């Protein structure tokens with residue numbers, strides 16, 4: 605029985621879609637409401653019962669490490685001013701046990717697959733999860749997505765990729781899974797988790813084997829490192845994680861899991877604004893002022 609206890613969070617990308625904001629600030633520090641994207645990812649990992657988080661960082665990403673540490677000057681000032689609620693917020697990012705956050709570097713951003721491979725020595729010979737922090741998934745009061753997936757992993761003991769349905773004109777933006785059972789009704793509740801035979805990278809609708817797109821949550825068995833080791837350059841000249849998963853399929857079963865939740869692509873300007881709007885409206889104090897503003901704004905746009 606393989607136990608899942610490690611999450612890899614790659615944060616070494618350049619975030620070019622958010623320039624100039626990301627020229628010196630990591631994309632993963634962009635805030636949605638009042639928390640940076642990276643914090644949502646870390647909270648999801650802890651909520652799934654993970655014991656250690658491996659960050660794949662790069663140059664210019666040091667403030668990500670500092671975000672999860674004490675800030676003595678800030679803490680002293682807030683204590684002196686009696687702002688204990690803010691003090692609690694500032695300290696909330698610090699892990700319960702020291703030493704559970706591990707950092708390793710990807711020296712050059714050669715792609716997501718390469719970033720994950722850079723974690724091989726820290727992860728070791730055991731299964732691990734991957735969270736891409738730009739894919740923020742709102743589950744409202746429901747179960748965090750990685751926990752949903754970890755429960756599936758307990759049963760299946762195989763690699764699992766998170767998928768969501770996309771419109772037919774969007775299939776060419778994602779990796780699309782091919783279900784093993786072509787007749788399977790993947791919309792039914794009973795078939796949320798199903799075996800796949802392949803992953804097709806960015807197909808046009810006519811060539812797409814389904815409408816289910818892989819997004820940024822994975823649980824992978826350690827054999828994936830053998831495929832990443834090959835450093836095969838895929839789409840855009842990058843070492844792609846989906847190519848390695850397609851390789852893994854030759855050797856092992858791989859499952860797709862249609863998670864419960866709404867995913868926002870916060871690496872994209874529109875997705876990021878959507879996440880901020882949707883999550884702000886969930887905060888009663890913000891909603892009170894934001895909603896009338898949005899209504900007026902929409903009305904004024906005709």
Ligand code: UTP
Nearest residue numbers: 614615616617618619620621713714715716719
């Ligand atoms: P993206 O595909 O969004 O790439 O990465 P990016 O470079 O960050 O952003 P754009 O496309 O230039 O705007 C998804 C996740 O994978 C990490 C990123 O940091 C992000 O968390 N990543 C990507 C790496 O760690 N290394 C890479 O070489 C590429």
